[in-house]
Amino acid sequence: MKVVKFGGSSLADGEQFEKVVNIIKADQTRKVIVASAPGKRFANDIKVTDLLIEFAHKTINKEDCSSTVKTIWSRYHDIAAYFQISEQLLQPLLQELIALPKADYPNQDYLMASFKAHGEKLNAQLLTLVLQNYHLPAYFLDPQEAGFMVTDNANDTQVMPETYKNLEKWSSRDNVLVVPGFYGITKDGLIATFSRGGSDITGAIWARGIKADLYENFTDVDAIYAADPRIITHPHAIKVMTYRELRELSYAGFSVFHDEAIIPAIEGQVPINVKNTNHPDLPGTMIVPEHDFHPQSIITGVASSSHFAALYLHKYLLNKEVGFTLKLLQIFYKFNISYEHMPSGIDDLTVIFDKRQFNEQIRQQMCFEIQQALQPDQLEWFDDYAIIMVVGEGMRNKIGVMKNITMPLAQKHVAIHMINQGASRISIMLGTKRADAAAAVKEIYQQFFK
Amino acid sequence: MKVVKFGGSSLADGEQFEKVVNIIKADQTRKVIVASAPGKRFANDIKVTDLLIEFAHKTINKEDCSSTVKTIWSRYHDIAAYFQISEQLLQPLLQELIALPKADYPNQDYLMASFKAHGEKLNAQLLTLVLQNYHLPAYFLDPQEAGFMVTDNANDTQVMPETYKNLEKWSSRDNVLVVPGFYGITKDGLIATFSRGGSDITGAIWARGIKADLYENFTDVDAIYAADPRIITHPHAIKVMTYRELRELSYAGFSVFHDEAIIPAIEGQVPINVKNTNHPDLPGTMIVPEHDFHPQSIITGVASSSHFAALYLHKYLLNKEVGFTLKLLQIFYKFNISYEHMPSGIDDLTVIFDKRQFNEQIRQQMCFEIQQALQPDQLEWFDDYAIIMVVGEGMRNKIGVMKNITMPLAQKHVAIHMINQGASRISIMLGTKRADAAAAVKEIYQQFFK
The missing domain is CATH 3.30.2130.10 (VC0802-like)
Structure with missing residues (x-):
């Protein structure tokens, strides 16, 4: 059983979605799919998460939000159009987006968290529709329904220990579970998000929760490299490394993988495979427990x-x-x-x-x-x-x-x-x-x- | 004006005393002489300080002290005999030694401090007699009279700030002032000692107090060496080094100079000259402020x-x-x-x-x-x-x-x-x-x- 997380660039437009669908179709053990919000399609594009932050600020300042909402919705609508998803199926997503300013929030922090989280929430729902369109048994699993419980810190939350037990029971479901990354639900039923880039954390928590054999992390690079490609031309791709090595390298700027995300994987001893959505046949980089590792070189x-x-x-x-x-x-x-x-x-x-x-x-x-x-x-x-x-x-x-x-x-x-x-x-x-x-x-x- | 401290081996017997007398005679700017207790004369000899500690323990345990007192006294008596000091002049020193168990002490810590301190106190008095014998204007200056005030920690005391002011006025005296190292007087008039080897500290405090031009520290090595002679045969002798360098090297076992002793010298910016009593014509090692130092090599x-x-x-x-x-x-x-x-x-x-x-x-x-x-x-x-x-x-x-x-x-x-x-x-x-x-x-x- 595998947990598979797709990053924002892997879910940025219809073409990228198609690659994701093919990856999911290719391996029936890909059980839990963690979706990010749509990322950049080209260098100067704006990520949906940033648009949602703008939407939240305008709402707080009581400014006109219509152009921002239109830009956000066009991102989802374009993807849906690529797969000819009917407007009828899509309507509930648009309603959810439009309804965001009308909900009650205990304070502006929770307002911000809820707006941001919908980048992932809407994208996971859209991916579910797309997968169903391909006749895959996809099921959108809301964090509330899943029991993905987190602490009260609205925009920098932590997982609650009971989450692991709650997630475990979902492993016996026959569906392909599509879950939104980046956020969970507080004991008061509110949305709270991890720190930015936190879908990696969501995936790792799921991998530990359902005792997955592998946590696949799909992004837009072929592998983790031995040095920054902006400094070294064509650096050596790392085939296998340990959790510890990744943590030490993350500290000094290796940003392929969120640095908190590795902890649940370590706790569950689930190996991580960083792969490229655009070249899914390449082996990528395996991140493994120390006892499974035999170093081939002095430095990694x-x-x-x-x-x-x-x-x-x-x-x-x-x-x-x-x-x-x-x-x-x-x-x-x-x-x-x-x-x-x-x-x-x-x-x-x-x-x-x-x-x-x-x-x-x-x-x-x-x-x-x-x-x-x-x-x-x-x-x-x-x-x-x-x-x-x-x-x-x-x-x-x-x-x-x-x-x-x-x-x-x-x-x-x-x-x-x-x-x-x-x-x-x-x-x-x-x-x-x-x-x-x-x-x-x-x-x-x-x-x-x- | 110079403060000159002689270590225990420099004042261990008559022959060593004679070298010390010649050093003092050779330079009239040698104003304050800090005396240690008699040290070892040969490899397996026992230092007077250790004999005094034995004397203190026996007193506390109410054991017979007569053989210990005899051994201690023989050390001073032998030196006096070398210079033909009269028994009459010597009697007060013996009385002071014998009277130690009879005095009142608030507790055993202060008893121990007082016994230990008499190694220096008796030796400073004896050196005064010897210098006077050579017609030098020597004056034994008791720490009580000098105003050498210290904190209440009986066997690991610290100097009190007012001491520097008290010492300053002694700089105008015409005498050669002979002071005992290692101890000072608490506000209750009790003897308290520095940590072992603390005569170096006494000298540094005097050097700062009288604003000396130089603090000469006479010991039994020709210089401070760039490495331990037990590891490196004939190591390079350091001609000049900074306070800081000495502190760093002391930390890892360079034990020529007590590591707390350097602080008053730094505070007063008094250069220190470590010299050998047995080869007083050699330049020894100068320890100087950082701004007076131009390194000749990468490492010292x-x-x-x-x-x-x-x-x-x-x-x-x-x-x-x-x-x-x-x-x-x-x-x-x-x-x-x-x-x-x-x-x-x-x-x-x-x-x-x-x-x-x-x-x-x-x-x-x-x-x-x-x-x-x-x-x-x-x-x-x-x-x-x-x-x-x-x-x-x-x-x-x-x-x-x-x-x-x-x-x-x-x-x-x-x-x-x-x-x-x-x-x-x-x-x-x-x-x-x-x-x-x-x-x-x-x-x-x-x-x-x-």
Whole structure:
């Protein structure tokens, strides 16, 4: 039994829908189909989810929504027309879209969640109609009916533990179950969505729930690559990798798969197959449990991300000052700032942040409070910080990996500002200036893959 | 004006005392002389401080102390005899030693502190007599009279801020001031000692207090070396280094200078000259403020220490779990355990401890509580952990240092378990197995100094 998730570009128009139908038809074990909202059809296209967000804002501001609704509906209507679905069958979907502003919402957050979720909800219903048109036993399964229960956080929800039990009983149904991704139902019967791109999470939860043999994740790339194709031309496609490797690479910008989505798959030990809707015969990338994996190379991938900043503190006897770190963590907590890493020396501490949490005012206020409370001898802020992750199960207990990373960087005069090795056994984390990140990835890739 | 501290081996017997007298005579700017207790005269000798600790224990246990007192007194008596100091001048010192058990102490901690401190107190008085014998204007300055005030922690005290002001006025005295190292006086007039080896701290406090031009620290080595002579035969002697470099190297076992002693010197910006009492004409090692230093080489020294242990934790989404680190710190706090470093990955955390804090029971209980409270997927303990520090102001903004460290280690098949670079800009910290530490130091030393 397989759970199959199709991304937004796989369900963007009639032609893409046809590929999806063929994929579903080709394998009867494809039991649960998770649908995303229609994505981009061409580079400058607007995703339906973004149109729905616009629709929600206009509703909140009591602006005229008619042109937005028309644009949204045209996306579904065009797909339906491709398959000659009758207007009569389509009417309920249009009514549902139009009715969105009229419903009661406890607050604007839930209004937003409900509007956004309908990108998936309408598309799943449309896909059901299309599959039925091909005489497949498709059944649209609403999250409410399925028992897909989530927490009260309207736009960044989490799955509730009872969901897994509720989903399990659906595995015995004969239908092809078509479920909308991205959202679930709160205990008050309200729609709440995962973070953006959350259909990956929905699929993983279903895969764990029905104890699937495989979770197929169809997207628009042939495989997960060992490096970013924008940096390395024709990078090596990864055939098999572990859950852990994917998590480490996701952290530094590998965005093929939502980084929270892997957790239910791990908990259920369901392997994931990332495949391309446009080339379904290619093997794609398998993501498997650690015990099923025998590394063929030292490193599996290298990634970089430049949305980091670093705070450097120097104070003599810092490592003897009990509570120094605790005070610092309390200040971060007060400003609702989370830190990523905190390498410490004898009298020094560097704190690395995801800098998207800051604006200039918060940064200044936080630094001011740290100065007041901890009285460091030195406090410096570095704004252009990139993190490079070199990841591979194959580097466990392997000697000389660090040499092979640092040697080519030294030859190309790339300065390494931070190295964090030893936290994870399957990765090495480097810090460089933002401007050096691409060169570093290039050199490391060449060293291990050429 | 100079403050000059002589270590225990420099004041161990008559011949050593004579060298000290000559050093003091040779330079009239040597104003404040800090005396240690008599140290070892030969490899298996017992230091007077250890004899005094034995004396204190026997007093507490109401055992016969006469043989211990006799052994202690013989040390001072032999030195006095070497200089033909009269028994009459010496009598008050013997009376002071004998009177120790009869005094009132608020508790056993203060008894212990007072007994220990008399190693320095008697030796400073004896040195005063010897200097006066040579017609030098020596004056024994008791910490009580000097205003050398310290906190209430009997055997691990800290200097009080007012001490600096109190000491300053002594700088105008014409005498050579002979002061005992290692202890000060609490607000209740009690003797409290620094941690063991604390005469270095006394000297640094005096140097800051009288705004000395130089703090000379006389010991029994010609210089501070770039590596441990037990690992590297005839290592390179360091001519000049910075305060910071010394602190980083002290951390990993460089024990020439007490690691707290450097702070008052830094605060007063007094340069330190580590010299050898046995070869006073050699230049020794100068320890200077950062702004006075122009590095001549990339690294200044490499040191290793193996009293570490590491705890490895793995938990999925650990970096999204707010308060994970906080909970961990609270458990450490409960067990009164301080951590050294905490490199973190995406789903992993390694905590490095000074393992001298643990016994097997505490370790097991702490790990049990961590397991209960944080429910990691994986928890492992590594007992044979060594830390290697590669230190040098010259490595700031220098590219390729890491390559030159990791390359020779890879060639010799030394596995690096942890690298912490980026906390301090002047050092790189490596973690290896204890058995690999000496080999690592050797390879790194060869790479940079040969």
